[in-house]
Amino acid sequence: MADIALSASLEDYLEAIYTIVSEKQAARAKDIADKLKVHRSSVTNALHELSDRLLINYAPYDIVTLTDKGRAVGADIVRRHEILSEFFVKVLAVDEALADRTACEMEHVVPRPVLDRFIRFVEYVETCPRGGAKWIKGFAHYCTEGASLDDCEHCVEACLVDVRKRKNQGETNSMAVALTTLNPGQRARVTKVKGRGPVSQRIRAMGITPGAVMEIERVAPLGDPVDIKVRGYHLSLRREDLDGIEVECLAGPVGKPVEL
Amino acid sequence: MADIALSASLEDYLEAIYTIVSEKQAARAKDIADKLKVHRSSVTNALHELSDRLLINYAPYDIVTLTDKGRAVGADIVRRHEILSEFFVKVLAVDEALADRTACEMEHVVPRPVLDRFIRFVEYVETCPRGGAKWIKGFAHYCTEGASLDDCEHCVEACLVDVRKRKNQGETNSMAVALTTLNPGQRARVTKVKGRGPVSQRIRAMGITPGAVMEIERVAPLGDPVDIKVRGYHLSLRREDLDGIEVECLAGPVGKPVEL
């Protein structure tokens, strides 16, 4: 019944349920208790709360599954988590375990607009020629060894060479690649979203706009539903939805984080 | 007596007291209540807690001041807050009010090592020739208008020109500037910390190491105690402490944030 925003604690429960349900079919109270390192009785409490809010299907002694609403809210929480964690790992070069723990705490408090900036920033860093993997590596080096600012000129020169190279390649082969030809793991930047129909409208609404970086997560055997990740959202699109989307390929993801 | 870590709530109280005491001489319960938008009776509670922990000087009906320990802990909380807020404003181009609110929530949960990365990253972005004010401006533009990746070549070329210009300047005038000749507001990067004595040891321990960016906050009339900010710490150093520190000047701070 209650419909006020979830507390941090309840968000944690829902998130745990979401990830457990993603792996298995359904969640048992014990799985949740173990995952959150909390007493089983606390879980029962939380389940009642979440059930009251119509986020989970639950009856005493029964197994837990998500309602549609719960799935949506859960996905959103996971998204927040992933975005932050990704930022820590990819940009701040924090090691994954710590990134994850920190994201866990932060996900409850970072407001939407700031979250959006985190996404954009990762995109920007990975995409802008002045950023990129090398630049981030330079940051990791800066953190561990201190600054070495002698070879800045070389660094920027190398950067310029890269841009020119990429530009020439771009003119010959990387324009308007069809999304379905890309392999899982590959990343691409949206260059254009054609069409004005409701479908392309929906696509734009989901964050697929020019400049957005998308990652191909999975292509079904027949090549039809393509799972992608854009702006933190995991989307599953059908082939015909993809026709209006032009992309250009990007290099692989940015380097590994540094142990803290 | 109790000496366990402060809760988020108590940290907020202590932070509020710290800032109020910085402005006036001492804090009244009402000031705190107003600042935190909390009932007066809740403040009394918190004051007891903080007093038990020897962080504040407090007696019923009396005014509140900080103990040395409280000042230290309070300064640390404020530092965490400032670091995060600065990151949001300077890097993510978030507007100041929102940055402040977000920092307020986050300051309680971000672990030290990650916090350190935030500092370093701001330094890196402001310092690395491939970053800098222009680059951040490009990010703000990217957030509001979407990507424009046509003139990347020009952008990097301009960047290269800047590096070379700076390099030439560097060779003629910016090496080994004395800290005391700098004006308030000016920023500089530490290039060397000379000496092996206990003083230079202490200086290094406070984060003044080669590569660190420092900002001059205030120079006393006689030029002697110089207030600086390094790695989020506000320090007050005497002239003789500064002798072993070589710096080079940096351009002004990075541009203004974008309204969200």
Added chain:
DNA sequence: TGGTAATATTTGACAAGTCAAACTTTCGCG
């Protein structure tokens, strides 16, 4: 089918934090 172990739930206690209302102290001003 019955019994045991694993799993869930209920209950009660507790800690932190908040507010509202009643009460006390302080302070300034006529």
Added chain:
DNA sequence: CGCGAAAGTTTGACTTGTCAAATATTACCA
């Protein structure tokens, strides 16, 4: 001085979240 308003405190109630212990249910195996 003394009175009233402002500020501070105490008390009690309530919320959220936790755990531990007692109790209940389920599942599995002989």
